[in-house]
Amino acid sequence: MPLCILPWQSLCETHLRRVLDALDVGSSFRADLIRCIMLTALRGSDHGHQQFDMNINLNLATAEEVEMEDISIGGYESDPDQVARGVSRSTIEKLEQKSCSVQDGSGCCCICLEELNGEDKVMEIPCSHLFHSRCIVKWLERIDSCPLCRTRVEVEVPE
Amino acid sequence: MIDFGRVQKELQECSKDFEASGIKVSPKADNLARLIGTIPGPIGTPYEGGTFQIDITLPDAYPFQPPKMQFATKVWHPNISSQSGAICLDILKDQWSPALTLKTALLSIQALLSAPEPDDPQDAVVAQQYLKDYQTFVGTARYWTETFAKTSALGVEEKVQRLVEMGFLESLVRTTLDAVGGDENLALEKLCSA
Numbered sequence A: 001m002p003l004c005i006l007p008w009q010s011l012c013e014t015h016l017r018r019v020l021d022a023l024d025v026g027s028s029f030r031a032d033l034i035r036c037i038m039l040t041a042l043r044g045s046d047h048g049h050q051q052f053d054m055n056i057n058l059n060l061a062t063a064e065e066v067e068m069e070d071i072s073i074g075g076y077e078s079d080p081d082q083v084a085r086g087v088s089r090s091t092i093e094k095l096e097q098k099s100c101s102v103q104d105g106s107g108c109c110c111i112c113l114e115e116l117n118g119e120d121k122v123m124e125i126p127c128s129h130l131f132h133s134r135c136i137v138k139w140l141e142r143i144d145s146c147p148l149c150r151t152r153v154e155v156e157v158p159e
Numbered sequence B: 001m002i003d004f005g006r007v008q009k010e011l012q013e014c015s016k017d018f019e020a021s022g023i024k025v026s027p028k029a030d031n032l033a034r035l036i037g038t039i040p041g042p043i044g045t046p047y048e049g050g051t052f053q054i055d056i057t058l059p060d061a062y063p064f065q066p067p068k069m070q071f072a073t074k075v076w077h078p079n080i081s082s083q084s085g086a087i088c089l090d091i092l093k094d095q096w097s098p099a100l101t102l103k104t105a106l107l108s109i110q111a112l113l114s115a116p117e118p119d120d121p122q123d124a125v126v127a128q129q130y131l132k133d134y135q136t137f138v139g140t141a142r143y144w145t146e147t148f149a150k151t152s153a154l155g156v157e158e159k160v161q162r163l164v165e166m167g168f169l170e171s172l173v174r175t176t177l178d179a180v181g182g183d184e185n186l187a188l189e190k191l192c193s194a
């Protein structure tokens, strides 16, 4: 199912119906299957997931004998709580220790679009890009790459 | 909590270089979480001459989460649903970065209009046509631009607003206006008799 249609329940149902039509399964089985898939999907979105992959393996034996083998959900792409796409707490703490202040006119924080000025705590991440500490930490908790150059943020563990 | 300070800044930036970009973003209501973006159809494409409106909804965690964007103007394009206006674009999903803005996202959508990716379709019917019968695709896309994205189709937002102010539900107003081809008086008649 194209990820982009997931927010539209009716589109998902239409899409599923179209796919299942091609399989020539019975209409009552088809309805059951659609209901089952939509429920699984809704359960996913109840947990706040906006996108997820659902792998459905159907074994079609004969036109009458259809077996639904496996419905599983995996890879909650946009949910930072489910998949560790953010950087670890210890890495964030390490970066926080090194955060400092910079001179006025050192540029602008691309996250809040405000100037970096002398009073702000500023963090430099390994790719050398600068942000307000408060801004970049919020992002790194979700995603482990630089907002500007997408370089992965890794900090060596100190001995 | 949406960073409204940043949204304000974005709106100012965007209106400053409207002359150069042709891209407009304006709030729909007074809470700044729902906006409407406008992009001109790229020159040299079947969308040339059209003005496309995009519904924008900001999630609570904006800019740490991508804005939700969807075409309000009907458009014929492999990566945009011809029915719902849903857009298939990676930066609006897992490739979002807070260094992007509403303007850069709209620019990316404009670029998508110039360079469809039929192998990663949003609308299977359109994508099939694009791949198998390009001439017909161009004809249909141009026809949709003429019909839905030209000046006559503009002003829809004003019509919607006027009708909503009369006390009708916005969603109902939009579907009714759609059903009568944008005729405000006919829509009002239908709404009153409903």
Ligand SMILES: [Zn+2]
Residues within 6 Å of the ligand: A109, A110, A111, A112, A113, A114, A131, A132, A135
């Ligand atoms: Zn900042």
Ligand SMILES: [Zn+2]
Residues within 6 Å of the ligand: A127, A128, A129, A146, A147, A148, A149, A150, A151
């Ligand atoms: Zn960087």
